[in-house]
Amino acid sequence: MANVLNLFDNAPFSAVALTASVNVVPNAYGRLNELDLFSDEYVPTTAVMLNIDRGVLNLLPMGSRGGPASLGRPGTQRLEAFVIPHIPHDDAVLALDVQNRLAWVPRGDTAGELAAGQDLIESKLITMRRKHAITLEYLRVGAIKGAILDYDGTVYMDLFARFGVTPKSVDFTFGTASADLGSKCREISGYIEDNLMGDTMSGVMALCSPAFFDRLVTHASVKEAYKYFVATQNPLRNDLRKGFIFQNITFEEYRGSATKLNEDKSTSVQRFIPDGDARFFPLGTTDTFTNYWAPPDFWAQTNTAPNPADRVFVAPLEPMEFGKGMKIHTESNPLPLCKRPSVLVRGFSSN
Template sequence: MPEILDIFNQDAFSAVSLTDSVNMVQNTYGRLNELHLFGNEPVMTTSVAINISHGVLNLLPTRPRGGPASLGAPERQKLEAFVIPHIPHDDSVLAVDVQNMLARAPSQGLESVLGMVNRKLITMRRKHAITLENLRVGAIKGVISDYDGTPLINLFDKFGITPKVVDFTFGTASTDVGSKCREVSGYIEDNLMGDTMTGVMALCSPSFFDRLVTHASVKEAYKYFVSTQNPLRNDLRKGFTFQNITFEEYRGSATKLNEDGTTTVQRFIPDGDARFFPLGTTETFANYWAPPDFVDEVNTAPGLLEVFVAPLERMKFGKGIDIHTESNPLPLCKRPSVLVRGFSSN
């Protein structure tokens, strides 16, 4: 009699082993993930409080030796609380899903329940990854939104900041695009508030990038761009530096399921827009991670695990297996005054 695989063996399918299985799936989706812009900060609670300081740097007067020193004024501070989004996602494997199915290469023969479960976990992991990318793009836009575009957190409102918008007016041939770029860089430098940066980057919608590199004041610079690649021969949408700003075409998008059953493609950077932000900062961007909604993980820091998997649950009468995953990320820009939106009015 052949040996029967017990898929509910807790040694093989404990919460830890399943989470490890999911995290072995590399997060290949997301430019912001590749940039390592957000530092990871695990917390033990489901919300975080940010202390917003409005310190002002003043010139200090000279004093005669032995005389009284000048006194510092107390900083104006405000505490703002942010709820960390909770993103649960469930799926299942039914007996009918596996029955008579052929295993995928390189395996041979019929599909196994274990193989189907692993494939489901990979798909679920990637859904969490694209969701995280959407939240991170929201952080560099200053408005973190839910899957359907509903705003969750408006950082500009929270910090009492008027968003900076620069009109590049690409439709006018005489526009000095270099001057517009220097306006962006100067604004970001003035608002770092004690932090440092190594450069400025712009994630551009395809239409913004195309209008940028074809504008009269940029065209020659793009043509002779100093790079290991030749722009006359190669595609430089993945990084064109002009006026010390790295412009990159960004095509990140996701499919949204509408209530009527139809689907629409939602671009993370709206058409015609570009989003500018500093690179190499130390305190401006952070990704907070809350513990999962599991009784064994209450009030514990989650470490650096992006996705958690609950132990598998057997359905009634053994008809299938229920799978539960969740992530609890909050990417934040703690200095939204360094974020700039670019667009063209003509």
């Protein structure tokens, strides 16, 4: 058998190599990443300052040629600082984890080599990156809900309060057979269009909890439209939960969730969109959804905007006391923001 690489000889990877190892893992950030909803902005600070402008569009009076023009008046504006979350995560590989462990080999290869220390480190890094990825999806869902939450559900940032916006909710009253859900959809689309405040959009989307989606497509005022939609979409081939268009709104069942560690050390499943809810937001905007990225908490990268390729940072390996193993430190520093929370709508049913 081949010799086992000494895990403790000169730290197997540099910080650059470790970060590169993390970055080869596919970006499994979830549905909001696939939608490309958020533009990315990389900043050299740990907070961003936004100018919240309440400009008013008013009609202009006609005037005579050569005469005085009407004067513009400054809109109401204020500066608001938004602190970018810092999300550190530590793990370790112990000598005990490596000792006597066989390396993975391709099917049919019976070499049976012992595992090398860096194999376990890379495996740990993959898992750590995936934890950062699902956390980013969770924060982005918070941004389209208007409230960015910490891991335990506590509110980190209430976007409606920060931007001075009253949240908009629409009751679909699924329990009422005569309810006109088409008019409710048109109400939502019109509300979003009216609140773009200078931005543009290509459409409206709703990410729905499974319960909301099921009650929507089985409601009397939608069932006929859903039947014809199904007929043209080849339901034997396509998963129709991934996009049902009704009243020009794309409804999609969203099952995003993660394991939550409770205070008593037990675990529970935390759905990103509460059961029975749907969240409506515009697609194709240019300046409404932005993901800000701050530099890591590393000496060499202070006051330096991060590289777009480095969204999850890895510190150099740190040997444990008495050479018992290696400590691994990763972190990410994202702030997904909806800068026009007035375009966000909650859908629910009171019956």
